Amino acid sequence: MLNNKKSLTKSSYNLTTISILTTLMLGCGGSNDPQTPVSEEPQLEVSVSEASKVRTAIEGLNLVGDPSLGRTLPDINSPKAQLGMKLFFTKGLGGDFDSACVTCHHPVLGGGDDLSLSVGVDADTPDLLGPGRLHNTSGTHFDGGPTVPRNAPSTFNLAMWDKYLFHDGRVESLGATAGRSGDDGLGIRTPDSPFGQADPNAGTTLAIAQARFPVTSPEEMKSFTNFNGLNNTQVRSNLEQRIGDYGNPLGGLLPLNRWLAEFQIGFDNAQGSAEELVTFANITDAIADYENSQVFVNTPWKAFVEGDDEALSLEAKRGAQLFYNSVEKGGANCASCHSGDFFTDEDFHVVAIPQIGRGKGNGPSGNDDFGRFRETGLDIDKYAFRTPTLLNTAATGPWGHDGAYTSLIEVIKHHLNPQQAVDNYDYSQIAPNVQAFDMLKNTQLALDQLAANRTAGIVSLEEVSLSETQINDLAEFLKALTDPCVENRACLGKWIPDASDSNPDTMRVNAIDENGNFL
Structure with missing residues (x-):
């Protein structure tokens, strides 16, 4: 999560052009920002201007900010x-x-x-x-x-x-x-x-x-x-x-x-x-x-869509423009796959996240994972995985179908240039006991599939060049997709049994962390 329990990473495997956001990126502002604003008024004017640009970018997308609207959902107290x-x-x-x-x-x-x-x-x-x-x-x-x-x-x-x-x-x-x-x-x-x-x-x-x-x-x-x-x-x-x-x-x-x-x-x-x-x-x-x-959807982004121009930071507003604008308009076109109020097209795409772990029994050594191909048997679905939602993504790492990225920066680099990212994969970001013996071999096959899909004209992740400041802005926007409740133990308490709740078989998990503290 975005607290001290998370290193932030869960690579949401995404989609087309740079959907570099498959995950949420934790950033801290652009390096080109003024160190000391001249006054509060000019800063406010800039913020209002950036808000208008975001609203222009999302015009016609019919966003309401809340994917739960119109659904009949249970109450935790029922x-x-x-x-x-x-x-x-x-x-x-x-x-x-x-x-x-x-x-x-x-x-x-x-x-x-x-x-x-x-x-x-x-x-x-x-x-x-x-x-x-x-x-x-x-x-x-x-x-x-x-x-x-x-x-x-x-x-x-x-x-x-x-x-x-x-x-x-x-x-x-x-x-x-x-x-x-x-x-x-x-x-x-x-x-x-x-x-x-x-x-x-x-x-x-x-x-x-x-x-x-x-x-x-x-x-x-x-x-x-x-x-x-x-x-x-x-x-x-x-x-x-x-x-x-x-x-x-x-x-x-x-x-x-x-x-x-x-x-x-x-x-x-x-x-x-x-x-x-x-x-x-x-x-x-x-x-x-x-x-x-x-249901955790009360995000700063929701408040912005509902009309509050100040719900997003200046950096997040710039990041939103990158997210929603096409490459031709200076953006990253992330919303082409992370679409709608739930930030996913609910489709499958080859992103070639590094293949770690035991795998699903695929490939010569049985430690590969063919993804959607395992269900459809279609070659174009080999190494394709479901587009993740980006709501609360900062709090739901590690990222990727196998959690291969536990570093936000590494996930961004992957979506900028998958081949280069795999060639320079930092194994230290994953626990030392995680199986990764055939990672390069298996992942190269996924990269080859990505290249073949691009050649065939299949909507695929594109390489897009972003500056350090743009990456930070994009990260700030993704952080704005987090409901504060998911980072608040007291707020989450309704979904966790406590000592006053009945324990019908005395076999309840009394969850602790590695330091022996109760979760």
């Missing part, structure tokens, strides 16, 4: 969202009782885990989240590095996604339209269904559909012990019986179980039985309400 929060924080949903949804998605860590790549199951200290979380030496497939092959996306503003979830879009609304998240009558495709075909068990929203899958990933929550060898349906069946305290699930029932009363309250059915209420469909429904309640 009974179902409260139930979802408790489920989100319990290790009872982990196959081996050592991981939870929050393990990789804690609100204080930007709705992610502040790591380039996550460690789900088999951690040294299950309740230690973020930097310092390590794979236990006795854990399955131990190699010293993180176990999950992709960066944990933030859960913040999850409800704003209309088309795709996951970096490769493997949860997909088949009839999505702008401003409407869900199946739109055509259904939602998931990894449980063939490409292009709706999953009849996906539920009615992308959040519900997505919540069905972390528990089925061996590295994230399923583990390699209790549920080893089970298919997705069997895993979910065992979990609903475990939480519901019925049947004979593998791994046994919880030592203490007061979940039925929680489900009766959450689903407003005081007489409902465990078999009726504690189903996996209801588990994911409640978790989705919790996630979809994480």
